[in-house]
Amino acid sequence: MISEDLKEKLIRLAKEAQEKSYAPYSNFPVGAALITEDGDFFTGCNVENISYGLTNCGERTAIFKMISEKGPQAKIKALAVTTKADIPCTPCGACRQVIQEFSLPDLVVIYKGSNDYVVMPMSQHLPGAFTEFVAVNQDGSSKRIQTGT
Numbered sequence: 162m163i164s165e166d167l168k169e170k171l172i173r174l175a176k177e178a179q180e181k182s183y184a185p186y187s188n189f190p191v192g193a194a195l196i197t198e199d200g201d202f203f204t205g206c207n208v209e210n211i212s213y214g215l216t217n218c219g220e221r222t223a224i225f226k227m228i229s230e231k232g233p234q235a236k237i238k239a240l241a242v243t244t245k246a247d248i249p250c251t252p253c254g255a256c257r258q259v260i261q262e263f264s265l266p267d268l269v270v271i272y273k274g275s276n277d278y279v280v281m282p283m284s285q286h287l288p289g290a291f292t293e294f295v296a297v298n299q300d301g302s303s304k305r306i307q308t309g310t
Contacts, residue, residue, distance in 0.1 A: 171241035178204035193219035
């Protein structure tokens with residue numbers, strides 16, 4: 162688990178990030194903040210597009226920033242997601258899979274619950290996550306790839 166101070170800092174950073182959101186279609190600004198195993202913080206907001214499938218969620222924006230700055234070996238210790246509407250809202254399914262890909266085994270996700278913010282282990286957010294893949298080359302050889310927890 163994480164300390165109450167770290168939880169509050171991640172929530173504050175996520176709320177700051179949601180102020181930068183571009184959400185003219187849904188009017189649903191989302192912010193996210195994460196801390197890596199090395200103690201670095203990254204934030205992100207949702208960025209919508211008129212072609213809605215091209216929209217990027219706040220959680221993935223923060224994770225993609227982490228990877229672009231630290232590389233694919235970076236791992237998330239904790240992640241918070243907030244909405245301007247201040248309603249219960251967990252990460253979407255696509256975000257859950259991306260979070261899984263770059264998470265530490267004990268990663269926690271912080272989100273607004275019915276009454277207050279909830280701190281929940283990632284393992285409860287995405288049971289049955291994709292964590293391994295067998296890549297088959299043109300010559301028939303294969304390689305097993307394992308990611309996430």
